[in-house]
Amino acid sequence: MSRKTSSASSQQLMRLIEPGVTLFRPAEIPVVIVPVGQCPPGLWLQYVGLVTKHRQIELQLLRSFYKEQQKSPFTHLPWKAGALHFRFPPESVAVQKDLMTPLYTHRKVLGVIGICHGPASQDVKEAYELFDRTCRAFPDAIAQRCFFFEPSDAHVAEDKTEMPELMMFPPTESGGTEQLSSHAEVVMLDFATAMLSGLERWMLTAGPAMIDLNTFCDTSDKLMSSVSVLDEVQKRLYTDEEMTRKRRYGRLQKAMGDVSLLAGSPADAIEHYSTAIDLSKACADVVWTGAAFGGIASAKVLEACTENRALRSGHSQASSEPAVRRPPVVRLQAEDMSSVESRVSSGFGGLEFWDALRQAKSLESDVRYQLTEARIVLRRRSVIPLMVEHDLAWVRLLIGLHGMRARKEVNEIVSGIVEMGAALQYTEDKLTNIMEAAQVMGMVGSLRKRVLLLWQAVEFSRSSERPNLTTLQIARKALEPPDLLEEAGEEHSGAPLGLAASAGPSQHWSAVRCGCIEGVLATAILAGQHADVWEAASMLLREHWRELAPSRQQSLQRTLEAAANQMPDGERKRPGPGPPPLLSLLRPLAGPPHLQPHCMLLDVHGMHRLLSIAESGSAKSINPFIYNPFRPVKVKGSEEPIAPASEAGSICWICGESASVEVEIRNPTVIPIKVERLTLDVEWAGHPSVAVADQKLMTQAKWKPNPVAMWLPAETPATKVMLTGMPLRAGLFTITGCLVTAMGVSWKQPWLPRTAFSGQQNGTKAPGGHAQAQVSVVDPLPLIRVRVETPPTSVAPQIEQRALPSSESSSETAAAAPKAQEANASIEPIRASALKGQILSWWLSISNAGKLPVSAAMVGVEQQSSAGAMPAQRPLPAGGVPAADMPSMAPSVPYRPPVAHVKAAVDERHLQSALPLGQSGRVKVPMLLYATQVASYTGEEDANLSISLEYAATIDASNDTIGRKSTVPVHLHFLPSLEVTGVSFHEHHMPAAARGRDTSSRDASLRRTSSLGDIDRSSSGGSNRPGQSDAPGLENSAAVYTKSGVSRVCVVEVEAVNSAAVGLQVWLGRRVTPEHHSADWQALADSPRPWAPKAADASVPLHAHCKLVPAGQHVTVACIVDCATMPHSERLAGMVSMGRADFVSKDLIAEELCNRFAIYWRHEDLHDAAIPVEIGALPLPRDLLVKALSTQALTLLCPPPVGGPLSISFQALQSAPGKDAVPCELQEVFAPGTVITDMTQSRVSLWGTQAxxxxxxxxTAQVYNFGETRQTVGWSVSCWDSNFLAGEANCAFDSLAAAAAGQFAGLKDELEARAQACKKFAVTFLRPGLFCLSAKEVMVTAENPKMAKAARTTIFPLYVLVK
Amino acid sequence: MSSTVLTFVIVGLDDHPIFEADLVLRGEAGSRDDRTQYLHQFVLHAALDAVEDQQWQSTNMNLGVVDKFNNLQVSAFVTAAQIKFLLLHDGRSDDSIRQFFRDVHEVFLKVMMNPFFSPKAPVKSNAFHQRVRAISRSHFRS
Incomplete structure (x- = not known):
């Protein structure tokens, strides 16, 4: 801070009333802090802070410094509870000579503290001389000190013997600011001791000779009126000499009272004041009498403070930083610090202080009495300034004690003060009077009255031709809220502040506020304060455009332009709000979905669970209720409600990538505005990982704005504008407003609430319009470009294929960051056609388009509902009536194909092996897409799905990993392929040798069927249970067949139509889930199809081959079902054998078959080698399976389990000559393809006997009881003709096709445990063909009813070919 | 410019004026200078502090003269709905002011009965304006 020249010239201050006067003021020792030499402003404030911190010093702390060389004149000095109080008036005020110093000692500057910044001073001596010269401006000073900061070694080495007042502080480097602080404390204690000693010295040396009787207070007519008659009478009672003597002594006593009060000894002060009153009254020294009464009032208050321990220690009230304590004030210009400093320099105040003072008994009445007495005395000679001061001091005490409750009394007193003010002689006093009245009114919450008084003060100041700059300062105050804490000198108690705090300037009438601003504007123009002119004109246009006439608006615009032109360059950057355009924040926008950050959560199994950040917010609110009445209702078709932007973290931006904010801009004035530059103003609110202290030190740019320029015509309504920028650092950002540059001036325009913005009076709720919005910014994320590559296809026409190079269709979802503005435009989906059931072998081409490597990625597929991105409306199906022809049906429902459920298999292994994916790295991940349609519906189907890739640069196991999610929408259109028209089940016999042979031969015999998916092979589930399926079962349950080397299996035969437009190779086989790295799938996908051999293999069913089916042709395909491997076979078998082949069991079996078998198609374009082989798989329709499941089929599919208790089997006997009849060997009676009848052809192989x-x-019919209990079996024999193969059950015995000899009906056997019974009979067949002997009407009766219920009988029929 | 002062203001629930009339000026014929207009507004505005103090200390709707500023006086009337009538004058008789307030209150009640009336929105009824002027003429004949 530069040395002010004003210190040298001690001009006289034409003012009698001291601003901010309180009853505590007489107890405060004025100490001026002066700069010695140059000092940087920042350091100056720091040094001043070190001193002003010690505004109040307890007397007991002075004990160690104080040396009582003689008896103290202060006999009642309260050493335990008392304190010295310092006041630090600004130097500019202190140098002005106060006219009232003869009357009041506390208006003299009693102490001087010089502050010298070592590095700015050449040597100490020079600085000390400068300090000495400065001190001469304050002749009344008792104690002086020169504080020398940051001394160098040279400074320290200098001889300082002739500099007794020099106090050298240690350099900051050695001990830091803490050391400085503790040093200052000691130094100030020393200073206070010097002050106390000085006051004592004065007391001891004071005498009547020191008293001047011709002071300003005696001679001036400005202070009081002429001598009244009463005084004249009193004068005559004494001689002149006596009068003079009494007056001298009276004044001396008054001065001693003042000094006692300053020394912190109110009891001594009261004694001196009382003597002074007696003496002054006797000699009609009115002013001194009144002042002494006021002094007693002050002493009483100070005494109450001391007694009630109301004084705080100097350390506890160290918060001397004015900026911290000040409430946010809308200032036009930065107020000069002097006025602020003068206000904050009181040590009395605070909640605790006033609470303690309220405890004092009869304080208020005592003080009231003293001041009333003073008023009576002063009124005699109309000493208005003193009366005003006493009133103001009394009012402030009242406010401190009672707060807002004293409002009425304060109002009355202030009215009196204002009325009295008219009689004041000095203009400055008049103005101070109004200003003080206004301030006091503000303290009791009468803000409107305050504004009126301030406005009056401005008018008065202007009319009395005071300097315009001073008037401007007063005018500014009217626009500011009352600085309660400071203006009150911290006298405001804990009284309710609600009204005062809430009734800010905005609560005033618009016209009143407009008047205040106009006042500021006019004064600022006169004062040539262009910045103030700019601010005031801006405020008028911004806030009061409704009230301003167009002509006034235009003149204000001209004023603005003129102010902008004349403003110095340094002031062209304005801090606060400026003129229109008005801005309102709608919402910060998140980037396009694929660029938004996503939260990747790592669960306990190491699997990634991915949640979008927006979703994770809602996921946290776990609610036990499904319906939440408070959830915002989403109305279909309406625009989504704008999310509240103020929610912190709801929007997430990425460091280094473009971010946009939706803003509404409006020009309500009649002037067109040219905005030269408009950018977002964003503040970095820190990052959790960075310490607060470090955050303050970070100076590098955190936001890169993207400026725009615009032209706003007159009366532009609210218009949406998108502003962009780029965050350069992670953390929390607050969007506080916009930086606007127009007319060469730039300013920060904060957001306006939308109610004010749109001019709505009633405050209708409108979305957006937030004061601020917080956005979290995450660290830079990798950027991946995802493309879906589809191979060319020949089975389905390419519909609505996007134009792409070559035959490859792709969709890029990764937009470069600058393109983020197109964020919300939905990505066009990939449209592809496929035949139903087609397994699409696609690739995901992933390339790293960012700068960071990708170390974690996961592909997912989500199926969307049909309501989403469907193709445009399709024409009505054939036969439909066009809507135009039927007006009544005009709003026809658009036809939408049904939705197919699509599954996907991604080669995760391949993807993971490619990670981490470096910069511009690429990987092509194979992917299989397939729909699980059932091969019965012939119509077309659609499916909408999205293939998403979630990725991140790093995975942090401890925290949530932030990554991104790219999504490729896919629209699949499925065309009909195969339609299954019928399903049938057949019994098929296989030579047991073929099944029971060694593995190699078995494999050889089943090679063809195995590739078709014979269930014999170990299934993907690995459920081939050897103990149940193969060897033991056959041996036990099919003993007869086993002996003959024949096993029974079931063949499922499916009839289908090729509905596709191309010829397909079709086969029936085991259902394989398409999976990469699955051997089954590889076998299915890679191996060439086996064609039907010309020579049929007897052991293979007729249709168990791949067949080429032209378009529109029927085909029958078959395969063998081995039920032993069916997981629920035992349970189902139980149900079947118990005669409960009801719908449930059929349905279960059908479902099982659906899961197990699929009809496959394959297409190979022989003309175009570039087109890969296409494969499709369709599950079998369950309804047809259920329909085809006859009892016989069920028995075959679900044979009784191994170890069934009963079995009935037939054997043909052949009689050899001379021997007993022996069982015939079984032989193949039918091979696949054998013509049975004219209409029937055997599709399967059957074994039996010939007759x-x-x-x-x-x-011979044999009944075995394998069980452990005795059982009775009742049964009959039936003989079916060959029609049963076609599903018709005609009993040969009934149709006379066969005649039997022997008992074959009503048979009954009682079987012991593990016993068998034989029945023999003869059958004569009367016509050729195939017959089947079987048991029917089997009734089992066991001893144990439970066993009987559970008994299951296995029946092995005998096929007889009659030639 | 008229030398007499007679400004009537109705202050709504949010302490902002909803009706203002300078009852001395006759239509568009005359106008006051900016300073006087502002002074009247400031004084009326400041009187609200006094009204706030006094309105709960009396059961009477008419509060009489609540505030003074130089030669200007402000009389106040607070309706049951806490809507305040303020009259800025230069020393009219209390009786005529009381009568004026009573009559204006009667007319204002009719305005309030309008279902679209809001105690925060400005009263824009021309008829009301004319009635207030008529009442003023009848009570403050100078």
Whole structure:
């Protein structure tokens, strides 16, 4: 801070009333802090802070410094509870000579503290001389000190013997600011001791000779009126000499009272004041009498403070930083610090202080009495300034004690003060009077009255031709809220502040506020304060454009332009709000979905669970209720409600990438505005990982704005504008407003609430319009470009394919960061056609388009509902009536194909092996997409799905990993392929040798079927249970067949139509889930299709081959079902054998078959080698399966489990000559393809015996009881003709096709445990063909009813070919 | 410019004026200078502090003269709905002011009965304006 020249010239201050006067003021020792030499402003404030911190010093702390060389004149000095109080008036005020110093000692400057910044001074001596010269301006000073900061070694080495007042502080480098602080404390204690000693010295040396009787207070007519008659009478009672003597002594006593009060000894002060009153009254020294009464009032208050321990220690009230304590004030210009400093320099105040003072008994009445007495005395000679001061001091005490409750009394007193003010002689006093009245009114919450008084003060100041700059300062005050804490000198108690605090300037009438601003504007123009002119004109246009006439608006615009032109360059950057355009924040926008950050959560199994950050917010609010009445209702078709932007973290931006904010801009004035530059103003609110202290030190740019320029015509309504920028650092950002540059001036325009913005009076709720919005910014994220590559296809026409190079279709979802503005435009989906069931082998081409490597990625597929991105409305299906022809049906429902459920298999292994993906790295991940349609519906189907890739640069196991999610929407259109028209089940016999042979031969025999998916092979589930399926079962349950080397299996035969436009290779096989790295799938996908051999293999069913089916042709395909491997076979078998082949069991079996078998198609374009082979798989329709599941089929599919208790089997006997009949060997009676009848052809292989037409065939029926209990079996024999193969059950015995000899009906056997019974009979077949002997009407009766219920009988029929 | 002062203001619930009339000026014929207009507004505005103090200390709707500023006086009337009538004058008789307030209150009640009336929105009824002027003429004949 530069040395002010004003210190040298001690001009006289034409003012009698001291601003901010209180009853505590007489107890405060004025100490002026002066700069010695140059000092940087920042350091100056720091040094001053070190001193002003010690505004109040307890007397007991002075004990160690104080040396009582003689008896103290202060006999009642309260050493334990008392304190010295310092006041630090600004130097500019202190140098002005106060006219009232003869009357009041506390208006003299009693102490001088010089502050010298070592590095700015050449040597100490020179600085000390400068300090000495400065001190001469304050002749009344008792104590002086020169504080020398930051001394160098040279400074320290200098001889300082002739500099007794020099106090050298240690350099900051050695001990830091803490050391400085503790040093200052000691130094100030020393200073206070010097002050106390000085006051004592004065007391001891004071005498009547020191008293001047011709002071300003005696001679001036400005202070009081002429001598009244009463005084004249009193004068005559004494001689002149006596009068003079009494007056001298009276004044001396008054001065001693003042000094006692300053020394912190109110009891001594009261004694001196009382003597002074007696003496002054006797000699009609009115002013001194009144002042002494006022002094007693002050002493009483100070005494109450001391007694009630109301004084705080100097350390506790160290918060001397004015900026911290000041409430946010809308200032036009930065107020000069002097006025602020003068206000904050009181040590009395605070909640605790006033609470303690309220405890004092009869304080208020005592003080009231003293001041009333003073008023009576002063009124005699109309000493208005003193009366005003006493009133103001009394009012402030009242406010401190009672707060707002004293409002009425304060109002009355202030009215009196204002009325009295008219009689004041000095203009400055008149103005101070109004200003003080206004301030006091503000303290009791009468803000409107305050504004009126301030306005009056401005008018008065202007009319009395005071300097315009001073008037401007007063005018500014009217626009500011009352500085309660400071203006009150911290006298405001804990009284309710609600009204005062809430009734800010905005609560005033618009016209009143407009008047205040106009006042500022006019004064600022006169004062040539262009910055103030700018601010005031801006405020008028911004806030009061409604009230301003167009002509006034235009003149204000001209004023603005003129002010902008004349403003110095340094002031062209304005801090606060400026003129229109008005701005309102709608919302910060998140980037496009694929660029938004996503939260990747790592769960316990190491699997990534991904949640979008926006979703994670809602996911946290776990609610036990499904319906939440407070959830915002989403109305279909309406625009989504704008999310409240103030929610911190709801929007997330990425460091280094473009971010946009939706803003509304409006020009309500009649003047067109040219905005030269408009940018977002964003503040970095820190980052959790960075310490607060470090955050303050970070100076590098955190935001890169993207400026725009615009032209706003007159009366532009609220218009949406998108502003962009780029965050350069992670953390929390607050969007506080915009930086606007127009007319060469730039300013920060904060957001306006939308109610004020749109001019709505009633405050209708409008979305947006937030004061601020917080956005979290995450660290830079990698950027991946995802493309879906689809191979060319020949089976389905490419519909609505996007134009792409070559035959490859792709969709890029990764937009470069600058393109983020197109964020919300939905990405056009990939449209592809496929045949139903087609397994699409696509690739995900992933390339790293960012700068960071990708170390974690995961692909997911989500199926969307049909309501989403569907293709445009399709024409009505054939036969439909066009809507135009039927007006009544005009709003026809658009036809939408059904939705197919699509599954996907991504080669995660391949993807993970490619990670981390470096910069511009690429990987192509194979992917299989397939829809699980059932091969019965012939119509077309659609599916909408999105293939998403979530990725991140790093995975942090401890925290949530932030990554991104790219999504490729896919629209699949499925065309009909195969339609299954019928399903049938057949019994098929296989030579047991073929099944039971060694593995190699078995494999050889089943090679063809195995590739078709024979269930014999170990299934993908690995559920081939050897103990149940193969060997033991066959041996036990099919003993007869086993002996003959024949096993029974079931063949499922499916009839289908090729509905596709191309020929397909079709086969039936085991259902394989398409998966990469699955052997089954590889086998299915890679191996060439086996064609039907010309020579049929007897062991293979007729249709168990791949067939080429032209378009529109029927085909029958078959495969063998081995039920032993069916997981629920035992349970189902139980149900079947118990005769409960009801719908449930059929449905279960059908479902199982659906899961197990699929009909496959394959297409190979022989003309175009570039087109890969396409494969499709369709599950079998369950309804057809259920329909085809006859009892016989169920028995075959679900044979009784191994170890069934009963079995009935038939055997043909052949009689050899001379021997007993022996069982015939079974032989294949039918091979696949054998013509049975004219209409029937055997599709399967059957084994049995042959018989000659008309000859009797001996048959033995054997019943085995494998169980452990005795059972009774009742049964009959039936004989079916060959029609049963076609599903018709005609009993040969009934149709006379066969005749039997022997008992074959009503048979009954009682079987012990593990016993068998035989029945023999002969059958003569009367016509050729295939017959089947079987048991029917089997009734089992067991001893144990439970066992009987559970008994299951296995029946092995016998096939007989009659020739 | 008229030398007499008679400004009537109705202050709504949010302490902002909803009706203002300078009852001395006759239509568009005359106008006051900016300073006087502002002074009247400031004094009326400041009187609200006094009204706030006094309105709960009396059961009477008419509060009489609540505030003075130089030669200007402000009389106040607070309706049951806490809507304040303020009259700025230069020393009219209390009786005529009381009568004026009573009559204006009667007319204002009719305005309030309008279902679209809001105690915070300005009263824009021309008829009301004319009635207030008529009442003023009848009570403050100078």
């Amino acid at each position: 000659a037409l008309g000859s009797a065939l001996l048959i």
